[in-house]
Amino acid sequence: MQYRKMGKLDVEVSALGFGAMRLPINGDDSSNIDEEEAIKMIRYAIDNGVNYVDTAWPYHQGESENVVGKALKDGYRDKTYLATKLPIWEVEEEADLDKYLDKQLEKLQVEKVDFYLLHALNAERWQKIKDLDIIEWGEKKKEEGKIEYLGFSFHDSHDVFNEILDGHDWDFCQIQYNYLDTEYQAGMAGLKKAYDKGTAVVIMEPIRGGWLAQEPPKAARELFESENEERTPVEWALHWIWSQKEPGVVLSGMSNMQQLKENLETASESEVGLLTESEFEMMEKAAEEMRGPITCTRCEYCLPCPEGVNIPENFFKFNQAKLLDKGEKMAEEYYEMDETARASNCVECGQCEPQCPQNLDIIDLLKEVDKYFADLAS
Incomplete structure (x- = not known):
């Protein structure tokens, strides 16, 4: 495993982080996690050098934190950084802040969260954070020892990202970033700005919900093969990020052991500057052939639908x-x-x-x- 710096923090994280949003499930119900396999995968990842595990309140319809907590028993908690997120959309009053954090600590069976994020911020939620003094609350929780680092995850325009990033001396942030989304949401400009400020950057959706793992369209496939016929679509996507100096840990939501093992092998080969300038230019051209008409990442925040629509x-x-x-x-x-x-x-x-x-x-x-x-x- 290769390791990377996290901004101004005195922390080194594995290049690959374990995202617990797409754990193996039984059947089609995302809340019905295959606990035995999920725990096996998380522990295998940690045994092979992964030291960052990311979950959140809504993942797997509320069940992800429970399973992650079980996976981190038997000494595994001491081997990894743990991240989870405050569901800002559920917070209506100040009393809700402690309610959710305490419930998360209970579900995770821990006394402290290393990386705590204000989840999925946009302009509306940023206003709520200011109205309820949630940052002040978060800093207090750091003093109390329930949180080590305070950050935010983000889904809105680049201008809103700049406003939030400049609105506090954040320890870290988490953004959607892949070779299709360089100008989307925070984008490459947001990544570079955070890096220049010393704010650690966690990358989510590097494979864009699995979209970049599939066989690409013919025109894109020919471009990839013109540079390297051996690399898989996933390897191209991950090395595109790891070749840049600005990202810290890159989260991948892995659903089976094969995906995990392949990503671990790819991470072991990662380094800044691995891809050439020619390869970056080729991927920019390939991206134009890869963008689907609907920018869904299959995160499942929209589920469950009360009518059952998938x-x-x-x-x-x-x-x-x-x-x-x-x-x-x-x-x-x-x-x-x-x-x-x-x-x-x-x-x-x-x-x-x-x-x-x-x-x-x-x-x-x-x-x-x-x-x-x-x-x-x-």
Whole structure:
């Protein structure tokens, strides 16, 4: 395992961090985690040099923190940094702050969280943080020893990112960053600004919810092969980030042991400057061939839908159909889904849209998905 500095902090983290948002599950219910396999994977990662485990209140519909807590028993807590996040959207009053933190410490079975984030900040939530003096509360928790480092994760425009980054002397931040999203949300400019300020940067969505792990479109595939025929899509995506000096730990949400082992091997080869200037230029061209029409990362914050619609799966099939020219195959898979899970079952209640960190117009997009597949089937 290779290790990287975390900004101004006196901390070295593994190049690869274990993101506990996409743990192995039983069936199709993301809350039904395969605990035995998930614990085995987390411990295997730590045994092989990973020293940063990231979870959050809503992951796996509230079950991720419980499983991570069990995985870190038997001495594993002492071998890794632990990160979790305050669900700002659930906070209505100051009393909620201690309520959620204490409940998280209980679920995780720990006395302290090393890296505590104010979760999924945008302009509206930033205002709430100021109104409720949440930063002051967080600094107090650091003094009390319940939190070691205070930071935030982010999903909004670059201007909002700058405002939040400049609004406090943060220990660290967490941003969505991959070779498709260089100009999206905080983007490359935000990464560089945080680095220049000495604020450690945690990278999420390096594979963009699995989108960058699949076989790329023909035009992009030919570009990759022109530089290196041996590298896999995942290796290209991860080395693109690790080749840059600014990122700290890169989180990957791994769902099976094979993914974990492959990522560990890739991380062992990582270093700043590994990719050449020519390869960076090639990936910029490839990115133009890789962007799907819907920027869903399959984070599942929108779930559970009260009607049972599997929103991320609908969007994934739509993106596959449009970008990879798999319309007929994806239409077939769409109609093989349980009827309640299809886009057509949306009743436009709107519960999902405020939860989406990508700020997608989910209701309108579900209508577009259903019409597209209905037209193909007619």
